[in-house]
Amino acid sequence: MNARERLAAMIRTNPGSMTVWSTVEASTALDAYRDEVLAEAAETLEARGYRLLGDMVRSIVTAGPEEKASASTAPTATPPALEARLAQLLDTIRTRLGKWSTGVVMEVRRSTGGPTQRGTARRDLAELHRRGHLTQHGAGDGRYYTLTRKNDRPRETETGVADGEIQFVGFPPLTLSRWTLTQLAPDYYGKTYMQIGGWLPKSHPAEHRPGGTAQMTYAHLHGHAIPRDLTVQVETKGYGTPGRFMKIQWRKDNA
Known part of the structure; x- marks a missing residue:
């Protein structure tokens, strides 16, 4: 019996039947139903290509009691509302250009409408940065963002760093x-992600690399200890050059 069927069985539909459920039983059933709905939503998002959003929603299901309580009482945007807000912010940045900090976003939203909370502005900028639309500058209170332009994209230049080796399940190194x-x-939900970015060999065949959600067996990067067997998100893009740039992201607290 799944959570939905259990709740249906608990609802009284026959006046002749009077089963009394305890507060704990009812609360447990409601929590299980919420987790079931969130898991279904995560699967739908991932199937439609919103893999990071799906991962964020799924993280609520696997969160501890305190995190779930916080998530259930805090006002959160539904994915469609979040996407609309991010699109509006990105359009404004593309129109006005310049430097964008949390304070600037708050000021613009006070005059044009939209959420003016500092945390929302900070997370929205971070999410646009993660998606590659913005370039981050500085750190802490001095952090600001600018619109990513062609010259800001990764360049195929020599850095003197030894090549790294990555292997994913089902693919050769x-x-x-x-x-x-x-x-x-941190993203909209306060989660921190790590990212490996680097250039693939120009002749690397597409069938020898994953896309979307993948299992990274190991990453050998000189001077760094990367956890093994990580579930990651993989994206490979071209920037008008023969080589292709690969980004590998995973949630830091999963390590």
Whole structure:
């Protein structure tokens, strides 16, 4: 019996039947139903290509009691509302250009409408940065973002860093040149992600690399200890050059 069927069985539909459920039983059933709905939502998001959003929703299901209580009482945007807000912010940044900090976003939203909370502005900027639309500058209170332009994209230049080796389940090991290891700013839900970015060999065949959700067996990067057997998100893009740039992201607290 799944959570939905259990709740249906608990609802009184026959006046002649009077089963009394305890507060604990009712609360447990409601929690199980919520987890079931969130898991279904995560699967739907992932099937439609919103893998990071799906991972975020799934993280609520696996969260501890305190995190779930916080999530259930805090006002959160539904994915469609979040996407609409991010699209509006990105359109504004593309129109006005310049430097964008949390304070600037708050000021703009006070005059044009939209949520003016500092945390919301910070997470929205971080999410646009994660998606590659914005370039991050500085750290802490001095952090600001600018619109990512062609010259801001990764360049195929020599850095003197030894090539890294990555292997994913079901694929042969691959080599990443000019790689970087970055801790991204917290996302909308306050989760922190790590990212490996680097260039694949120009002749690397597409069938020898994963896309979307993958299991990274190991990542050998000189001077860094990367946890093994991580569930990651993989994206490979071209920037008008023969080589292709690969980004590998995973949630830091999963390590």
